[in-house]
Amino acid sequence: MIQQMPFSYEGIDGDVQRLGFLLKDSLSACDLNFDNKISVLNLACGRADETGVLVNALSPARVGFYLGIDIRADAIEEAARRWKSTDCEVYFMEGNAAMLGRMKTLPEFDLVFIRHQNYWHEPMVWEGILDESLLAMKSNGLLVCTSYFDLEHDLFLASMRERDAKLVLNVRNSKSRYLPDAEGKSVDRWIGIWRKI
Numbered sequence: 001m002i003q004q005m006p007f008s009y010e011g012i013d014g015d016v017q018r019l020g021f022l023l024k025d026s027l028s029a030c031d032l033n034f035d036n037k038i039s040v041l042n043l044a045c046g047r048a049d050e051t052g053v054l055v056n057a058l059s060p061a062r063v064g065f066y067l068g069i070d071i072r073a074d075a076i077e078e079a080a081r082r083w084k085s086t087d088c089e090v091y092f093m094e095g096n097a098a099m100l101g102r103m104k105t106l107p108e109f110d111l112v113f114i115r116h117q118n119y120w121h122e123p124m125v126w127e128g129i130l131d132e133s134l135l136a137m138k139s140n141g142l143l144v145c146t147s148y149f150d151l152e153h154d155l156f157l158a159s160m161r162e163r164d165a166k167l168v169l170n171v172r173n174s175k176s177r178y179l180p181d182a183e184g185k186s187v188d189r190w191i192g193i194w195r196k197i
C-alpha cells in the first residue's frame with residue numbers, strides 16, 4: 001500500500017504504528033488460514049488512516065481487494081487521495097454501512113475491520129451495520145473491531161453474542177494512548193475478533 005500524502009494531524013503516525021503492532025499480534029493469535037488473495041472491507045472507515053498498517057498486519061496473506069466505506073464524503077475523499085496500491089484493487093466509497101446488502105457488486109469479504117466502532121452512539125443503526133457485515137462476509141471470515149471506551153466495547157460484545165459468530169480474541173490494549181479531553185477513552189483501547197460461523 002502506498003501512502004501518497006502525510007496524515008492530517010500530529011500523533012496519527014504514532015497511533016497507527018501502535019495499531020499495526022496490536023493487529024499483527026492479535027491476528028497472529030488467530031488461525032488466519034487464508035489461501036488466496038483476500039478481500040478486506042474497512043467499514044465506517046472515516047479517513048482510513050490505518051489502511052497501510054492493516055494490510056501489512058495481514059501478511060503473509062495478500063490483500064487483493066480493499067474497500068473503505070463511510071457515510072462522510074469528506075473523509076472518504078481524503079482517504080482516496082492518500083492510499084493507492086499497485087498490486088491490490090483499492091476503493092473508497094461514500095455509503096451507508098447498514099445498506100451493504102443493496103450494494104450488489106461487492107465481493108464476499110474475508111475480513112471486515114471496524115476501527116473505533118460507534119455502537120454506543122446509535123445502537124439501532126449499528127445493529128443494522130453488524131447484520132449487514134456478517135452477511136457480507138465469507139463463512140469463517142473474521143470481523144475485527146477496536147473501541148475507544150469500555151462501555152461501548154461491552155455493548156458491542158453483547159450484540160455480537162446474539163449473532164452467528166464466535167469470539168476468538170478480546171484484548172485490552174495496554175499501549176493505547178489516552179485522550180486528555182475525554183475521560184475513560186483511549187485510542188484503540190480494545191480489540192475484538194470474531195469468526196463468522
Ligand SMILES: C[S@@+](CC[C@H](N)C(=O)[O-])C[C@H]1O[C@@H](n2cnc3c(N)ncnc32)[C@H](O)[C@@H]1O
Nearest residue numbers: 044045046070071072095096097098115116118
Ligand atoms: C468513531 S468514528 C471512527 C472512524 C474511523 N474508523 C477511525 O477510527 O478514525 C465512526 C465512523 O462511523 C461512520 N458512520 C456512522 N454511521 C455510519 C453508517 N451508517 N455508514 C457508514 N459509516 C458510518 C462515521 O461517519 C464515522 O466516520
